[in-house]
Amino acid sequence: MKKNPGLFKRIKNETAYLGIRTVIGLFRMLPRKAALGLSSMLGRVAPFLARKDYSRAVENLTAAFGNDRDKHEIRKLARETFRHLAMNFTDAARLAVMSPEQIKNICVPHNMDRLKENLAKGRGVIGLTSHTGCWELLGVYLATVGIPIAVIARRMHDTRLEKMLVETRLRGGMKNISRGHNTRDVIRALKDGYLLGVLIDQDTNIKGEFVEFFGKSAHTATAPALLSLKYDVPIIPVLTYRDKSHRHHVCIGEPVEINATGDRDNDVLELTAQCSKTIERFVNEHHEQWVWFHRRWKTKKTVEKSKNAKT
Numbered sequence: 001m002k003k004n005p006g007l008f009k010r011i012k013n014e015t016a017y018l019g020i021r022t023v024i025g026l027f028r029m030l031p032r033k034a035a036l037g038l039s040s041m042l043g044r045v046a047p048f049l050a051r052k053d054y055s056r057a058v059e060n061l062t063a064a065f066g067n068d069r070d071k072h073e074i075r076k077l078a079r080e081t082f083r084h085l086a087m088n089f090t091d092a093a094r095l096a097v098m099s100p101e102q103i104k105n106i107c108v109p110h111n112m113d114r115l116k117e118n119l120a121k122g123r124g125v126i127g128l129t130s131h132t133g134c135w136e137l138l139g140v141y142l143a144t145v146g147i148p149i150a151v152i153a154r155r156m157h158d159t160r161l162e163k164m165l166v167e168t169r170l171r172g173g174m175k176n177i178s179r180g181h182n183t184r185d186v187i188r189a190l191k192d193g194y195l196l197g198v199l200i201d202q203d204t205n206i207k208g209e210f211v212e213f214f215g216k217s218a219h220t221a222t223a224p225a226l227l228s229l230k231y232d233v234p235i236i237p238v239l240t241y242r243d244k245s246h247r248h249h250v251c252i253g254e255p256v257e258i259n260a261t262g263d264r265d266n267d268v269l270e271l272t273a274q275c276s277k278t279i280e281r282f283v284n285e286h287h288e289q290w291v292w293f294h295r296r297w298k299t300k301k302t303v304e305k306s307k308n309a310k311t
Contacts, residue, residue, distance in 0.1 A: 024093045035090050043086030047079050053293035060292045064214040080288040092136035096168050100144045107141045111252040118234055124190030126224050127238035130201040130279045131291045137248055138240040143173030150175035150189040151197040198224050201279050203298050210301045211273040219299035225271035237278050241286040
């Protein structure tokens with residue numbers, strides 16, 4: 001009997017969806033402390049189940065820190081990334097059952113005045129962020145404390161999970177803009193004085209340029225730089241990390257310096273490089289909380305790709 005790859009894929013996707021729904025339901029039912037304890041345990045097991053992702057995390061961490069850490073430390077750090085990711089997934093899943101006060105109580109803001117002062121000018125702000133810490137909680141927290149925020153997000157393959165995620169964002173007070181589908185909404189959000197959250201630390205099918213990230217050439221989205229230069233809006237780092245007490249620190253950095261020369265292509269490249277370096281510094285401080293199993297350097301720089309990136 002011949003195998004039906006289409007049927008197998010549907011069964012696999014359905015099983016994954018039901019499994020995720022079950023885990024989310026369990027995390028929402030349990031008290032936060034119990035849910036985090038369970039997810040921490042699951043995160044410790046994950047590297048043994050997701051061997052391919054674990055190996056990739058070890059490979060990427062070795063490339064980034066191999067000169068300063070031995071193999072034992074690298075493997076330990078790789079395992080920690082899975083544990084943190086599991087706990088951050090738990091807090092993200094529980095947003096739907098948390099009150100605004102509960103969300104505020106587990107977050108610690110730093111330098112919020114920087115953000116508020118720039119937003120008060122009424123021209124919008126580009127929030128440069130990354131897949132470090134619980135980035136979903138970061139957005140909801142900012143909306144909870146009165147920051148008008150919109151996020152540009154990639155659509156998920158499973159439309160049911162996509163719906164759940166978008167509903168959580170909307171319920172939390174955020175505006176969700178699907179990447180590549182609602183360009184006008186991006187411009188409107190900035191003109192309306194929103195904080196526009198943008199993640200540029202993953203290698204996805206996006207318009208970008210090659211800039212350095214942990215010593216290697218990484219294809220990086222140029223959207224923040226393009227928008228900043230075209231609409232004269234600042235780029236401000238808006239990042240988060242989890243501490244040992246499971247509080248989430250919301251860190252507002254200094255605006256990324258913009259040195260426009262009039263050479264559009266070069267200005268975009270230089271500003272994108274600065275954005276990448278800003279994220280690298282933050283990841284370097286909290287390296288156990290970034291998604292090291294992601295194929296960040298999968299796109300290779302070629303002459304043809306470099307030309308396409310500029311068109």
